[in-house]
Amino acid sequence: MVWYKDIKGIHLHVNDAFCTAVSKRKKDVEGKDHYYIWGIPREVYEASDYVCVETEEDVINARKTCLYDEEVMSAQGLRKLKTYKTPIFDEDSQDIIGTVGIARDVTQEKEYRSTIQRLTREDQLTSLLNREYFYDVLKQNDRQAYTLLSFDVEGFHGFNERYGHPLGDAVLQIVAEELRLAFTTNHVARLGGDEFAVFLPDALSDEAAEASVRAFQEQLAFMLSMDDRMKHLRVNAGIVHAxxxxxxxxxxxxxxxxxxxxxxxxxGACCSSGESVMA
Structure with missing residues (x-):
């Protein structure tokens, strides 16, 4: 997309790619301002996160070419743009008389990158962090004290053999969801099989850590009790003070x-490293 605006923000010339993005003919674009072209009322624009007009002002104030990541609402929905904007100077006075913009639509590229990043970090069944990325989290925090909680589902192997993997997968997904809800952290992981772990950035006392574990276990037991096949399952826990x-x-x-x-x-016992078992 390429466009040329005067100092008042009126589009004087645009290319065909610009017209495709806004779903308008060139004759309906040239001579119009940003709000009309993109179909966004000024009051809606001012209450949103769109930054196109503000960056035009930044370029004029900077008097040099600038690179921006922008979002615009196009005929194809919200699009993410990588945009270069540069001021145009009057040849004689060196006053700025307008700006030229060149933008590349990177919406799909960013979505692909986000998907790839998510797949390399997440366990496919539960959408929790996977073992490899969880190790990275611990490594990034090895200069501080923190608390690690470890969990496993007691008797899960026998449950899987008796009821089959689909129901076993459902149990793991319930455990994952309750862990997400119980602990206010983004660092909840499935380490493999029926083993889970939670990284807590605070150095909790045994009492505080056990209380959080017990609250989780009680809520999980309540959720599992809704299915007669699951109601006897319990989750054991280990606590480490790193x-x-x-x-x-x-x-x-x-x-x-x-x-x-x-x-x-x-x-459903809970044990802290270096301490006695809390049944």
Whole structure:
């Protein structure tokens, strides 16, 4: 898309790609302002996140070419643009008499990039973080103290064999959703199989961590109780208090050990690394 505006923001010339984007004929575009061309009332524009007009003013004030990421509402819906805008100077006075814009529609490109990024980070079944990306989260935070919660579904293997994988997958999805709701963090992961983990950026006490685990377990038990086949399932938990300098491997290993101790008791037990089992 290419366009030329005068200093008042009136489009003097546009190319065919611009006309396609706004779904208007060239004769209906040239001589009109931004609001008319894009079909956005001024009051709607001013209450929105659109920045096209503001960036025109920035370019004029900067007196040089600028690059922007912009959003416009086109005939094809909301489009994301990578836009170059440059001032046009009067040859004699060097006053700015208008601007030229060149834009490339990167909507699909950004959507593809977002999808690829999501797929490399997420577990496909639950949409939680996957094991690899969760390790990266722990590594990025290894200079601070934090709390790691580990979970597994007791008796899940036998449940899968008895009722089949579709129902087993439903259980994992319910656990994932309740973890998302219970913990106000974006860092909830499925480590594999029926194992889950939660990264909490605060160094919680055993009491605070256990209280959050118990609240989750109770709500999950309530949700599972709605299906007679699921109502006997329980989730055991392990708590690790990571200190600065602990590697992700060490934290995950300690979490696994705490979880193993909880599994020895079973029935929805909770164990903190270095502490006794809390059944």
């Amino acid at each position: 200190v600065p300098g602990m590697t992700p491997e060490r934290v995950i290993r300690d979490g696994g050990r705490a979880l193993d101790r909880a599994k020895e008791v079973g029935g």
